[in-house]
Amino acid sequence: MTEYSKLSRAELEALKDELLARYEEYKSLGLKLDMSRGKPGVGQLAESAPLMDVLGSDSDMKSAGGVDCRNYGGFDGLPEVRAIFAEMLGVPVEMVIAGGNASLNLMFDAVAQGVYGGYGCGSWASQGEVKFLCPVPGYDRHFAVTEYFGIKMINVDMTPDGPDMDTVEKLVSSDPAIKGIWCVPMYSNPQGYTYSDETVRRFANLKPAAKDFRIFWDNAYCVHHFRKDRRDSLLNLMDECIKAGNEDLPFIFASTSKISYPGAGVAVMATSKANRVFIDSRLKIQTIGPDKLNHLRHARYFVNAAGIYAHMEKMAKHLEPRFDAVLNMLNSELSGTGAAEWTEPVGGYFVSVDVNEGCAKRVVSLCKEAGVTLTEAGASFPYHNDPKDTNIRLAPSFPSVEELTKAMEIFCLAAKLAAVEKHLA
Amino acid sequence: MTEYSKLSRAELEALKDELLARYEEYKSLGLKLDMSRGKPGVGQLAESAPLMDVLGSDSDMKSAGGVDCRNYGGFDGLPEVRAIFAEMLGVPVEMVIAGGNASLNLMFDAVAQGVYGGYGCGSWASQGEVKFLCPVPGYDRHFAVTEYFGIKMINVDMTPDGPDMDTVEKLVSSDPAIKGIWCVPMYSNPQGYTYSDETVRRFANLKPAAKDFRIFWDNAYCVHHFRKDRRDSLLNLMDECIKAGNEDLPFIFASTSKISYPGAGVAVMATSKANRVFIDSRLKIQTIGPDKLNHLRHARYFVNAAGIYAHMEKMAKHLEPRFDAVLNMLNSELSGTGAAEWTEPVGGYFVSVDVNEGCAKRVVSLCKEAGVTLTEAGASFPYHNDPKDTNIRLAPSFPSVEELTKAMEIFCLAAKLAAVEKHLA
Numbered sequence: 128m129t130e131y132s133k134l135s136r137a138e139l140e141a142l143k144d145e146l147l148a149r150y151e152e153y154k155s156l157g158l159k160l161d162m163s164r165g166k167p168g169v170g171q172l173a174e175s176a177p178l179m180d181v182l183g184s185d186s187d188m189k190s191a192g193g194v195d196c197r198n199y200g201g202f203d204g205l206p207e208v209r210a211i212f213a214e215m216l217g218v219p220v221e222m223v224i225a226g227g228n229a230s231l232n233l234m235f236d237a238v239a240q241g242v243y244g245g246y247g248c249g250s251w252a253s254q255g256e257v258k259f260l261c262p263v264p265g266y267d268r269h270f271a272v273t274e275y276f277g278i279k280m281i282n283v284d285m286t287p288d289g290p291d292m293d294t295v296e297k298l299v300s301s302d303p304a305i306k307g308i309w310c311v312p313m314y315s316n317p318q319g320y321t322y323s324d325e326t327v328r329r330f331a332n333l334k335p336a337a338k339d340f341r342i343f344w345d346n347a348y349c350v351h352h353f354r355k356d357r358r359d360s361l362l363n364l365m366d367e368c369i370k371a372g373n374e375d376l377p378f379i380f381a382s383t384s385k386i387s388y389p390g391a392g393v394a395v396m397a398t399s400k401a402n403r404v405f406i407d408s409r410l411k412i413q414t415i416g417p418d419k420l421n422h423l424r425h426a427r428y429f430v431n432a433a434g435i436y437a438h439m440e441k442m443a444k445h446l447e448p449r450f451d452a453v454l455n456m457l458n459s460e461l462s463g464t465g466a467a468e469w470t471e472p473v474g475g476y477f478v479s480v481d482v483n484e485g486c487a488k489r490v491v492s493l494c495k496e497a498g499v500t501l502t503e504a505g506a507s508f509p510y511h512n513d514p515k516d517t518n519i520r521l522a523p524s525f526p527s528v529e530e531l532t533k534a535m536e537i538f539c540l541a542a543k544l545a546a547v548e549k550h551l552a
Numbered sequence: 553m554t555e556y557s558k559l560s561r562a563e564l565e566a567l568k569d570e571l572l573a574r575y576e577e578y579k580s581l582g583l584k585l586d587m588s589r590g591k592p593g594v595g596q597l598a599e600s601a602p603l604m605d606v607l608g609s610d611s612d613m614k615s616a617g618g619v620d621c622r623n624y625g626g627f628d629g630l631p632e633v634r635a636i637f638a639e640m641l642g643v644p645v646e647m648v649i650a651g652g653n654a655s656l657n658l659m660f661d662a663v664a665q666g667v668y669g670g671y672g673c674g675s676w677a678s679q680g681e682v683k684f685l686c687p688v689p690g691y692d693r694h695f696a697v698t699e700y701f702g703i704k705m706i707n708v709d710m711t712p713d714g715p716d717m718d719t720v721e722k723l724v725s726s727d728p729a730i731k732g733i734w735c736v737p738m739y740s741n742p743q744g745y746t747y748s749d750e751t752v753r754r755f756a757n758l759k760p761a762a763k764d765f766r767i768f769w770d771n772a773y774c775v776h777h778f779r780k781d782r783r784d785s786l787l788n789l790m791d792e793c794i795k796a797g798n799e800d801l802p803f804i805f806a807s808t809s810k811i812s813y814p815g816a817g818v819a820v821m822a823t824s825k826a827n828r829v830f831i832d833s834r835l836k837i838q839t840i841g842p843d844k845l846n847h848l849r850h851a852r853y854f855v856n857a858a859g860i861y862a863h864m865e866k867m868a869k870h871l872e873p874r875f876d877a878v879l880n881m882l883n884s885e886l887s888g889t890g891a892a893e894w895t896e897p898v899g900g901y902f903v904s905v906d907v908n909e910g911c912a913k914r915v916v917s918l919c920k921e922a923g924v925t926l927t928e929a930g931a932s933f934p935y936h937n938d939p940k941d942t943n944i945r946l947a948p949s950f951p952s953v954e955e956l957t958k959a960m961e962i963f964c965l966a967a968k969l970a971a972v973e974k975h976l977a
Contacts (some may be wrong), residue, residue, distance in 0.1 A: 250677075
């Protein structure tokens with residue numbers, strides 16, 4: 128296709144008319160399609176159905192160690208589910224805390240504890256202004272947590288190798304007000320980038336000005352490959368931190384939200400012995416223990432990390448055609464136009480599209496009017512402020528391939544239309 | 553039996569020798585009995601077994617409203633489980649938030665939010681010293697939460713009608729540093745007292761000096777009657793608060809921990825529309841939603857409040873003989889000796905015993921040496937400090953009647969021995 132920048136004004140006008148006519152046609156269909164959130168589709172959810180039969184009334188409800196999972200106790204979760212997570216994350220089981228159904232809750236509580244209690248240097252609240260580094264584009268719910276606590280968020284550019292580490296190192300080593308950084312190190316949200324080995328090593332070797340600086344390492348997509356022939360690999364941050372004598376740096380998070388059920392999975396946090404003293408001292412007061420029956424259900428169903436990997440191959444079969452639908456449409460409709468650039472991840476839950484500068488809000492709005500809900504423009508930036516108004520996150524997992532194809536026709540049309548409008552403006 | 557105070561020194565010495573001989577006999581048995589925590593026994597847990605068959609892989613996993621409970625969403629819980637709690641607590645469903653498995657977690661988070669965010673008057677942390685009123689004896693885990701946050705705890709005496717309301721009114725109306733009071737209004741922990749109608753009305757009509765003062769109303773035992781012929785009733789606090797124009801005063805908590813499973817139940821918080829603005833603004837950031845499958849499981853099993861009441865009648869059959877075992881032994885062994893006084897509740901999970909002043913630690917220690925674990929002496933007071941060293945909480949629910957009888961023989965022996973030692977000292 129011809130790049131729009133090379134078209135004459137007349138050609139652009141003609142193209143605009145043509146695009147608008149097609150857009151009005153789509154609008155008249157009264158569609159209702161949703162690509163806004165990274166939700167597993169019904170086919171994926173069905174793969175976990177056997178999980179619901181693991182613990183019937185005929186079960187003894189007991190852990191391998193004889194714990195009656197129906198009763199109180201065990202603030203850090205069932206040993207066997209902790210063991211599975213330890214294997215999956217490549218950390219010692221002693222570092223692992225298994226919680227409720229939401230890793231977001233574990234992250235929120237870890238930030239909250241920083242604010243009111245702190246991690247060995249007094250509460251963050253008592254130390255004046257507190258800042259977090261936010262690789263952008265990133266995950267809106269991370270940014271919402273730090274915004275909720277009035278923590279100042281500083282954008283750091285993402286690259287295909289991870290955050291711009293020159294900037295991260297410079298800021299973290301010089302500013303003691305910086306207490307954390309939000310990371311989705313594998314199949315990042317929204318770009319699907321996986322941090323390079325060098326990036327992970329540089330994280331592990333950070334020399335923070337603040338002793339209570341922590342890396343919030345949300346490994347949400349650690350086993351979420353969807354290609355049979357290609358997959359990213361992520362260096363083990365904890366191993367590298369231990370080598371660097373920095374084992375207290377990371378708070379590692381994950382969950383089975385996109386392995387078993389988003390609404391009823393198990394979340395996990397892994398961190399050093401010294402950090403666990405802080406976290407455990409809270410957890411023991413905050414709860415008598417998480418839902419151990421759901422832990423037992425997951426432990427018996429998955430058995431070990433290999434059980435999770437096998438399960439994720441089933442998930443991949445649902446995800447791959449959906450990503451293909453999105454990527455094929457982007458390639459066939461937008462390649463060569465200059466109207467957009469996008470990532471082509473081999474795992475995770477998102478495709479990140481950069482439309483022309485100043486066009487993201489317009490594209491999202493055009494899509495909405497035609498019945499296609501996208502994640503709000505700006506959502507992938509702190510304070511919902513995408514400085515270039517360019518980034519849009521596409522979430523292909525929930526709709527059917529047919530719905531996705533329809534939604535992507537409209538999305539590509541909207542991206543073209545916004546680009547043409549911009550060239551004509 | 554003769555009151556020990558009326559015995560001569562020689563009689564006391566003889567009695568001591570006799571008690572010690574019996575005590576040594578028990579010690580030699582190498583028993584291991586636990587009356588320390590309010591845990592349902594295995595018979596009670598078995599009553600909820602059908603709950604585990606409600607949601608098999610053949611279920612549609614959908615709420616009445618069509619929500620797929622496997623997926624994300626619904627930060628305040630499933631409508632049908634909220635409706636059951638609303639009926640059980642006698643509050644409008646709009647006030648009800650259904651959460652994870654632990655009401656303690658809801659309470660901790662509500663206090664934490666007060667500390668770092670506050671309820672309309674700035675964070676408690678920014679207001680200098682913060683205080684909570686603590687009716688004593690009370691629940692150790694409540695006191696642990698306020699202690700964790702460095703909140704100063706002020707003892708208020710309990711009476712059979714509830715906390716000493718003259719003191720509560722005086723303090724709450726005069727000291728703006730007082731931000732809360734911990735209440736277990738029905739079958740209180742540990743005494744099993746239920747607040748009188750007048751007490752509830754006086755709570756509802758409090759005129760706090762602090763606008764951000766809240767009543768932490770932990771109605772943990774609201775349906776936990778164990779006598780067929782006698783049961784307490786509790787006036788509806790929210791109704792009274794609304795009448796008094798004070799509907800923002802209470803944070804009401806409950807859970808199914810002692811209805812279905814302690815390890816895998818559903819917890820609930822109920823509060824006014826204005827308070828929900830504060831709470832919801834946090835919850836929406838803290839989590840994408842609680843475990844909706846467990847909500848659905850409970851909603852389908854219990855159906856409505858009547859379903860819960862019927863279930864609790866089954867529970868009562870397990871609890872009544874256990875309480876009888878404890879109370880009968882106290883009556884037969886200690887009545888008339890002056891060695892102890894105790895409560896005779898008709899619901900809840902505890903019997904509260906006051907041994908002679910200065911003897912509680914000694915009794916708990918004597919029991920421990922003979923293989924009977926009791927809740928630590930002092931645990932029912934803030935800072936683990938029972939000023940008179942007199943209160944001991946007995947938890948009859950978990951052991952078998954046979955074990956309880958054995959444990960109570962030792963307990964009564966220990967109470968007598970400590971009393972005799974005191975008279976001789």
